[in-house]
Structure formats: C-alpha cells, structure tokens
Amino acid sequence: MRRRALHGVMAFGLALSACGTAAVPAQDQPATGGQVPFKVAPVASFDTPWAMTFLPGGREALVSEKEGRLWVVNAATGAKTAVSGLPKLKVAGQGGLGDVVVGPQNRIYLSYVEGGDGGTSGAAVGYGRLVKTGATYALQGFKTVWRQSPKVTGNGHFSHRIAFGPDGAMYLTSGDRQKFQPAQDMTGNLGKVLRLTPEGQPFPGNPWAAKGGVQAQFYSIGHRNVLGISFAPDGKLWQHEMGPQGGDEVNLIVAGKNYGWPVVSNGSNYGGGDIPDHPTRPEFEAPKVWWNPAVSPAGMIVYSGNLFPQWKGDILMGALSGKSLIRIDVNGDQAAKAERWPMERIREVEQGPGGEVYLLEDSGRLLRLTPA
Template identity: 80%
Template sequence: MAFGLALASCGTAALPSEDRPATGGKPFKVAPVANFDTPWAMTFLPGSTNALVSEKDGRLWVVDTASGARTAVTGVPTVKVAGQGGLGDVVIGPDNRVYLSFVEGGPGGTSGAAVGYGRLVESAGTYALQDFRIVWRQDPKVTGAGHFSHRIAFGPDGAMYVTSGERQKGDPAQAMDKNLGKVLRLTPEGQPFPGNPWAAKGGVTAQLWSMGHRNLLGLAFAPDGKLWEHEMGPQGGDEVNLITPGKNYGWPVVSNGSDYGGGDIPDHPTRPEFEAPKVWWNPSISPAGLIVYTGDLFPAWKGDLLLGALSGQSLIRVDVTGDQAKKAERWDMGARIREVEQGPKGEIYLLEDGGRLLKLTPA
C-alpha cells in the first residue's frame, strides 16, 4: 500500500458523512501506557494484564499495562526488516504457545512471510522464547517489500488462520498454485487443515480457505464463529469482508478503488461471481488491526468490529448484525493506528504506528 497516495486522496476528496471522524466528544478517555519505535501487534498473556507487543524492527516485549514497564523477550527469530516487512503479528495459540509472523529473506533479494511458534519462559523477571520453530512460509518468495499481511487468528475449530498478502504483484491472488493473496486454514503445526475447499488438489492449494485478496491486515473471529477480515484497496476501495470458505473476493480483477494514478478497475457489482465487501471506503483509510468487541465496558459495541486506520488516523466502529455490517462511528485519534486489542476487563488498547500504546476506557 502506498500510504502517501492514500493519505493524499483522503486530503483532497470530500468525505461522505459516515466516513468523517466524529466531531463531538469521544465516548472514551485515553491514557498513554508505554512508548515504542515500530510497534506492530499485541496480545494479552492468558489470565494476565501483561501483554506481548511486537515491533517491526524485530523486538518483542512483555509490557505491564498497569505500569507501562517493558521487558525485552530474547529468542525472537531473525527477521528481514525492509519496507512493510519485519516482525509482525503475535498471538497465543494452543498450549499457550506464542505464535509470531515475520519476514525472512530468500535468494536473489526475495523475501516472504513466515509463521512460527515457541514457548515463553519467565525466570527471575526475564523472558525468553524457547524452542522456536517455523511452521509455515509464503510460497513463492518474491521481490519487493510490501503486502506481507501475515495476520494470525485461531478459530473455534482449532485451526490456525493466516492472511497472506499478494506482495503487490496482483495476479498471484488469483493463482491456485500460490498461497499469496489468500486466507489460509492450517493446523497449529502449519499443515493444511482437513476439509479445506481445495484439499484434493494438494500442495499449497490445499492450504487455501479463500482467495482474491490484496493486503489483509485485520483478521478476527466473532463469538458466533464468523470470520471477519479487512484489507487495503489500491487508491480507495479498502474493504471489510465476511470470509466464506472457497470464495473468491476478486482482487485484482475487481475493486471499488482505482489503480494508483487513476487507472480504472471494474467495481464489484460488475462481476457478481466475486464476493463483494460488506463495507468499503473511498478514499482510503488504510485499515490495520481488528477485533470483534466482546467486553462489558462498552456494552453498545458488543459484537461489533473495531479497527484502526493508518492514513485515516482513526479508530473505527463497524456495526455488525448477523452476516451484515455497516459503518457506525469514526473517531479521530490524531495518529496512524496500527493495532487494536481488547484488554482483560473490556478496555481497548491501541498501538500508534511508530508511537504510543494507548488505553481506552469509558469517558
């Protein structure tokens, strides 16, 4: 995603009313917790107010969200840091294993995302990630430093779902023999999960759950088991999608945005065989980070999506009813929001892109 172009489009076009940040008071108060250089993702440790926070430059921290104290975690894999790539998502998987996504280099200047796991061990106030092993890789590795995506979510079926961006190449999103531009359904050990839509084809095709995606930077399960995803469009056309197995979401054949420079891309309604987004934005907001809110502190938001906006510098709520979604509220945060996470008491945490960890509680 060319963030500069997206930001320029946001600055030069009139925003529809539902796309404008709210001008009234926010329903939450904001408290800074800690500061980071390149924060990317966070997750809470089970039964704890401590969180793991990843930084794109390859660092992983245990953060005491009550005091803001940070402790570095050793044993993190070596990552390739370039462009949009580096250390990415961090989630807690089965048996309390810590799963990380990250970018690794390949031959001839290529790179690709990978996912692996280790066990977090604490000793005398220090933390180490032990016995780390890689269980999945993007295939193929390609040149360029964008659209890795590599978000991770574990489903109620026990499967590991991974977003794999199309690496700014477009066409791989429609190629069945590549796992780029896809949502993947894997076992916790990185193998194709039984019953995947194209399992009979074998190889990387057996990993695929859905296809036709661009740069997928949000992935979250709702309590009813529905899987929600968002992704960046090109110049406009950012999407929120309800992910259905075996469906094709159309990129790069269709998009509600345009090519950079203004080239036309057919809109979704012109090709009904592709799954259309439930919500979309023109101009771009550059969505990043996604949760389905389940807490009690903001009861009116239960079951709704909360997502950050990079170029849009906002926190956004999308109202969800069953399999339908619509834009609800957008709050100007004055900074690029990279990550959204729910705390153990229903509070909301945001990571600014290259900035602070913020805690949101009711005003």
C-alpha cells in the first residue's frame, strides 16, 4: 500500500483566476473558485483506482482498480478487504476493470475489458452477488450480460460507465475505441450511450427499437469517450466526455439525439487538424459546457445531499489533465461553469450516504470532503 502526505491540501486555498481577455470565448475561461468550502481527509490508498460505489447501509463502499482488483472499504476507517470471484479480464492501456455500481436486487454490476481474437478487445458488463463468509468477500454467480460490438484493436476509449435510471434501465456508455467513425456507424454499439434492461437486453421503447439488432440498444449516438454519467434529481441524464485536443464536453443526454462526433467538435485533431465546431452543424446536439484547453473529465455525480446545500442539483466532476475538482451549475436543462478547485488528477467522484463527497485520485488516494 502506498501512503502519501496530504500534499494536495496546500492547493485547496488557491482558486483558478479568469483568463480576462475579450478574445477568449466565454466557455474557455476557467471559473473562479472563491473560498474553498470543504476540508479534506485521506481515507485509504490504492494502486490504480478507477471507480467507487457505496453498498446498502452506507458504512462500506466498493472500489475497483484497473489491474483487476475489487475492494470492500470501510468509509470511516479505510480498512480494506479484497473481493474474489471477478471475471477474467484484459489489462492493457486504458483497459481493465472499470465501473462498479449496485444495481437492482443489490446485484453488483462491473464493467471490464475482455480480449478477443487477433489481439482485439472490447468492454463487457456483468453482475454477481456480493457474499461475505467470515472475514472474506466473494462475487458469486457472475454473469456477463453485455459486450461491445465489434471488438477492435487498440487499448483506449472503452468508456464503460454505468448508471441505473429512475425507469429501472441500465444506461451504459460505450466509447468509440479511438476509431472515430464507429460513433456514427449504426451497425455497432461503439460511440453510443445505451439503454438496456438489467439483463443487458435493449430496453423497450428505445429510439431505434424498430430497427432491431444492435440499434435497438442505442439511446444516443455520436460520442467519443464518456467517462462520467449521472442522473439529476429531476430525472435528467447528464454526461461528460473527452474531446480530442480540447473540446471536452458536458452534455444533457436526450433520447434519439446525435452528439456529432467525429463530424463536429469544439476541439481539434491531435497534430492540429481542424474539426468543424458544433455551431456549423446545428442538426447535431451541442454541449452545454465545453473546455479549451482540455481538462480530461473523469468521474461525476449530480449532487443530491444536504451537507453541501449550495451544490444541490449541480454536477461535481473530476479532471485528470486539469488536476481539479469542478462544479458545474445546473439549472433545468442548462449548465454553466461555476467553481474549479486545484487538486491532483481526479479519477472518480462519489457521494457518501451522509452527503459527503469522496474522490479517488488517479495516483491512489481515497479522499473524503466535508464542509470547512
């Protein structure tokens, strides 16, 4: 276990200042932070943390590590116990063990990457039941219910984030696998947000249900690499996704909409190649918020607790290259940049049972945020 001093605390008193030039589009200006409203306590350390979810009862959480480890963690003391019974997975690049959420009937849903023929790979989702025997935990009866299609070469842009909606459906993000065109290709489920039953089947009434086949899974299309998805208290579905070189986005997901990747983006291709901006193609759904330069969003919640009442209904998201925690002010179907607090690379954001906010740093630490 790697332990570190709480070196991020010295940065919490610093707020990013506005750029201050009229030539810079408003969406490109970092938000000012003001007084930091939280204090930070380290809880536990991991090697390659990726996702977190609280178990029923709220005293314990599950934390996944990309290399294929799953832990039960006491959120108060930081005590960790490994979970056995995980599916076979492939660890390479951005791939490995991904999201973990508690689904219907207290099933534990995992997303992960599995290998295919000819060096290919793809994301998959399955579930099992968490069973405690004495002091040990195991995921029993694991069943794979969904797979990315097609499996392709490369080790990036799996996305594979999961959220269960108020309608009982499983909403799942499937990245474009750094292949661009699959996001607009209706013959595969890459570059899409999917709406599925808890058993991984197309949810009744999906926008392209009449087309049948893989299209019956689609809820929205034209996405790049979606590493955060969350429902607001009013039932609206929000997500963020990484743009190419700049152009990171926060989107309100609407059934049947096309979000434009790779035809449009507010960023540029790596190496400087131009991509038409969203306003040039109004038939595509435009982001509510975007960033240039990139912040590399990862993990998000729509806050619903009472511990930070000023954040209620707003998006809290991590930033990897942006090394910060970011708050997005949400008002109905509109969103705007609000505050940005410098930190380390944040991989995951989760809300605790008492309204606390938990962060997983990419470097390993689990942090708990409570009011200052």
